[in-house]
Amino acid sequence: MQPAVSIIGAGPAGFALAAGLQRHGKSVLLYSHPTHLRHANHVKHNGHLRVSGLMQGSANLHVTSDMAEAVASSQIIILTVPSTGQETVLQELRKFSLRQHVIVAIPGNLFSLIADMEVGCVFETNLSPYSCRMDEGGLMVMGKKELVFIAALQQQNLNPAVYDTIGSLFPTGLKWCSSILEVCLSNVNGVFHPMMMLMNAGRIENTSGDFLLYRDGLTPAVANAMLAVDRVRIQIGDALGLRLKSAVDISNECYGQGFTSLVELAQSSPPHNKLRAPSSLENRNISEDVPDLLVAWHCLAEKLGIDAAPIKAVIVLAEMATGVDYFETGRNLRRLHLEHVSRAELIQRFGPVQEKVAQEKLVQEKPIQEKMAISSSRL
Ligand SMILES: NC(=O)c1ccc[n+]([C@@H]2O[C@H](COP(=O)([O-])OP(=O)(O)OC[C@H]3O[C@@H](n4cnc5c(N)ncnc54)[C@H](OP(=O)(O)O)[C@@H]3O)[C@@H](O)[C@H]2O)c1
Structure with missing residues (x-):
């Protein structure tokens, strides 16, 4: 049996990763927070995980809500909770010494900067390797990326063997980035999701999401608005000395595609063009991507002296639509501990x-x- 892995976050992304790793001979334990047992309870009730789509069959996975067990069973911890759940999980993790552990946050969204604890090494990715959904304990794997972007908070002195160990956890290729900021800026969900949700808000609420979010919702005007956000994202990268690709090109790289525009991608990309819209605006396309990506990008832009008006516009519109103060609750400079950094x-x-x-x-x-x-x- 190859090295054990503890996966924290028993949702579709965590179950898909767990099933894939188990098939490759790794011993996997899944942790589900005691107040977030929705999927775990279904799987426990069924006695196994039913898997369909790209992966087929069933998997017997050990699921626990005991963080001590998760921490003790492996020195490799993969976080697959939404970034909005990372703080809840950190409250549990901080009870343990993790100086000998490696944490991989999928996606990171600058997890390393909010962790506030000593960990052997922390890695962050831009996206989840699988596109998947869960329903009553059944996992549907719709797609697998070709490439996931990754970086460690401190990667100068990493033991070269660590790269192999981390590589063995992913069913995809890995693109090692310069820093966790490059990875966060490469989570292009921040470009796609909030704008599509907000510019289609009436349609979402009128139809309870009865349309295809990308194929029907990403029209030329929506694409134009996204491109304005994307230009700011690229400028932030430029100011940091990072040469970021456009959102379409990053998506192409991750999915192994070759689309030339956002609209073409929305119409023709199989992992995207069949996705139904959420039934309401209360969805992580806003509740995760606005506070943990757009607010972070906006505060980085301000620190770097870049005009981030298009990103600010999306955040303000999301605040007006939902009533949530995302500038305050999101990953702002204070929460990222970057307030006093020049x-x-x-x-x-x-x-x-x-x-x-x-x-x-x-x-x-x-x-x-x-x-x-x-x-x-x-x-
Ligand atoms: N699924 C995909 O295809 C996909 C694709 C790209 C990126 N991602 C990203 O990967 C991450 C995980 O995705 P997912 O689909 O597995 O998400 P999810 O089902 O929404 O959440 C994963 C697990 O985390 C739990 N959780 C949510 N909030 C929590 C909190 N505050 N504290 C503790 N646990 C919490 C959920 O429990 P409850 O459900 O009971 O709340 C669930 O067990 C997200 O950041 C997502 O954006 C996913």
């Missing part, structure tokens, strides 16, 4: 790897007192 420090810390290595060399050449001043001013 623009230059932000670039130094999260810019391209080569520059950081060059900076390290620079530090090594400085006198010892100066070296100490530099390292203590780092985060």
Whole structure:
């Protein structure tokens, strides 16, 4: 049996990953928070997980709500809760010493910056490797990405063996990014989801989501509005020295496709063009992607001196539509512990790897007192 893995978050993404890993000979334990047992209870009731779609058959998976068991059973912990659930899970994880553990947050959405605990190493991805849904304990796997973007919070001194271990957890290829900011900026759900939801809000509420979100909802005008958000996202990357691709090209890279426009993708991409719209605006397309992606992107843009009016417009509209103060509840500079970080420090810390290595060399050449001043001013 290959190394054990504990997966925290027993929803479609966690069950799909668990079933896939188990098929590849890994011993897997799933943790479901005691107040979030919806899917876990169905699977327990059925006695096994029924899997259909891309994966077929059934899986017998051990599901627990005991975090001590999850932490003890493996030094590899994969988080598959929505980023809005990461804090709840962290409250449990902080009760344990995780200095010897590796955490992989799928998706991260800057989990490393809110974790507030010592962990051996934390990795973050931009997306979940599987596209999947669950219904009454049955898992439907609709698609698998070709590539997932990933980075570690501290990756300069990583043992090369870690890359193999992390690679063995994913059914996809991995694109190692310069930093967790590059990964977060590559979660293009922030470009797609909130805008499609808000520009189709009337239709969602009138029909309880009885239409295809991408195919019917991503029309040329919606695409134009998305492109405005996407331009700001790319500018944030430019200011950090990261060369981000457009949302369509990142989606193409992750799904192994070759679409030339958002509308073409919405019409013709099989993992997207059959997705039904949610039945209301109370959906993670807004409740996760606005506070944990758009608010984070917006505050990074402000720190970097970039005009982020299109992103701000989406956040404000989401706030007006839902009544939630996302600027306050979302991943703002205070929550990300970046409030007192200067623009230059932000670039130094999260810019391209080569520059950081060059900076390290620079530090090594400085006198010892100066070296100490530099390292203590780092985060
Ligand atoms: N499924 C996909 O195809 C897909 C594709 C791309 C990205 N993702 C991303 O992958 C992540 C997981 O997706 P998913 O579909 O598995 O999500 P999910 O079903 O909404 O949530 C995963 C699990 O986390 C639990 N959870 C939710 N909020 C929690 C909280 N505050 N504290 C503790 N546990 C909580 C859920 O329990 P309850 O259901 O009982 O609340 C569920 O067991 C999300 O960030 C999603 O955006 C998923």
